[in-house]
Amino acid sequence: MPQLTTTRLVLREWRESDLAPWAALNADPEVRAHFPEVLTAERSEASARAFQADLERRGWGWWAVEVRATGEFIGFTGLDPVDDEMPFTGVEAGWRLARSAWGHGYATEAARAVLDFGFDSLELPEILAVTAVGNTRSRAVMRRLGMSHDPADDFDDPTVPPGPLRRSVLYRLRREDHRR
Template identity: 65%
Template sequence: MDTERLIMRRWRAADREPFAALNADPEVMAHFPNLMTREQSDAFADRIEAAFERRGYGLWALEVRETGAFIGFTGLIYWDFPAHFTPAVEVGWRLARHAWGHGYATEAARAALEFGFTQAGLEEIVSMTAVGNARSRAVMERLGMTRDPADDFDHPNVPEGSPLRRTVLYRVSR
């Protein structure tokens, strides 16, 4: 998939090193429970590719059209962890710090939402993040997603006592 400034594509072997670097960056991962080792990052990339094979969609690698630089991912991920809104498909993103502040996450997420509603036939797509992640929450709002505070939840995959456990949920319907 292409947007005005981005190429959203399947993953390549060359993406793994910059992907591992962003997954090990404390600022990029500030709203996740842990940094990832290279092995964990590679395993995540393998799971992303497997999701494409299983569902026909997933987290697309993002490339800046003008430079060809890999900057992270944006796309759709299926969740079935125990929560009041699952199973659900989430639109999500993770970008390298140097790619922040350019509108790339919003641009790519809009394309992912369009794909989800028109190609994948989804009726609703969610997005979630730790309460304190103002940058991602702003992207969700720019996408036209809405939040009902009654939907907020304690993420079961985040350890109890972690300040990241409380999670906000945003939704958008076809």
């Protein structure tokens, strides 16, 4: 299974030592502000174990992210097939970092590595990214990655309960537009 590296980061398999900081990240209301709820430690652990199983089965998915210089776990990034409930199909890129890792360019750096892997190794024709309309931080990352947004693609996420977080935006990046 590939491990991806950037100048400052390592995208790798999940470890037991990631479970506590992953649970803390998912229990932080500010990190989860654009999700319906914070996660319990049990749900966080289950998600990490599922991510690891996907990595082992497919060779790609949601990688744990650590800072190369310190070995500190800071979150996750990766690629995953779009959920069946969504009104579109494809593979989406995503990221979630601990608040202490915000503002350092880590999300963009990790996501670039994931896009390179998706286009170069998986030969995907397009990679998508989805977030709640109000998630300005993630939308800024999507723009820095060169992804485009067409308001006609905006949708109500059927996996999110009715309310202000349901309206979502879809960003796209086609292989031929990557690295322009």
